[in-house]
Amino acid sequence: MYLAIAIKLSIICIIQAAAQGDTQVCSGCCTAPAGIPGIPGSHGNPGGPGPTGMKGDVGEKGEKGNQGSDGRDGLPGKIGPIGLPGATGEKGGKGEKGEQATTISQPKSAFSVAYNVNPDRLPVSPMKYPLIITNFGNDYNKETGKFVCQHPGIYVFQFTSGSSSGNDNILTSIKKNGQRILSSWESGSGYKSASNMVVLDLVANDEVWTEPYSTSHNYYYSSSYIYCSFSGFLLYASA
Structure with missing residues (x-):
């Protein structure tokens, strides 16, 4: 208007x-005439960031804070390399003379016996080996065919039986004080042999020997080549 x-x-x-x-x-x-003032315009969009200002001066050092609590232990470190050998130390002085050591005699017992002749059939009783190869300590009795323990301890015994019969079998046992401990069995035709071994804990006067199992499995063969033998020795004495 x-x-x-x-x-x-x-x-x-x-x-x-x-x-x-x-x-x-x-x-x-x-x-x-002067016009009526217009309506104020809308605000413009924000301007972009200005350039980075200059670096300020370093501030003063602050006061020391309170000591913090201890941190957790770290993981174990790796083992380091082996160090170089150290220098050789000085030679030590001569030690005082001690009492002379007393040598304790250890008991010994060992034997090996055999048939150097053909035994053929044998009675069901301790086998009496005629050939004494070794009898250290004289613990094997040739007359009875038995080993008699004189030194308590752990013993090892082994025997071998040979046969040449075409049809008969032989069965031999190791006995301790009359009790059968173990046996060996031989069967088949022609020459044959079988062995066995045992470890026994013996006390004084225990007896050990070999014996045929029966009269029906009893046809032994040996000669100067020795196919039938019996051996034993003390492994270590009891404390």
Whole structure:
């Protein structure tokens, strides 16, 4: 509305100036009234970050804080390499003379006996080996065919039986104080042999020997080559 009035006043001034021939510019009639202020515009978008400022001065050192609590123990480290050998130490002085050691005699017992002749059939009783190869300690009795323990301890016994019969078998046992401990069995035709071994814990006067199992499995063969033998020895004495 105000704009329309201003336009009309401007037109009137122009017409009057033309009619009067006035060359001077209209100073009052042609001046329009001030307009109403416009509505404020919207805020613009934020500008981009400015350039990095200059580095400031180093601040003063602060006061020392309280001591913190101990941290947890770390994991064990790896074992380091072996170090170089150290220097040789000085030779030590001569030690004092001690008492002379007493040598304790260890008991010994060992034997090996055999048939160097053909035994053929034998009675069901302790086998009496005629050939004494070794009898250290004289613990094997040739007359009875028995080993008699004189030194308590752990003993090892072994025997071998040979046969040449085509049909008969032989079965030999090791006995301790009359009790059968173990046996060996031989079967088949032609020459044959069988062995066995045992470890026994004996006390004084225990007896050990070999014996045929029966009269029906009893045909031994030996010669100067020795196919039938019996051996034993003390492994270690009891404390």
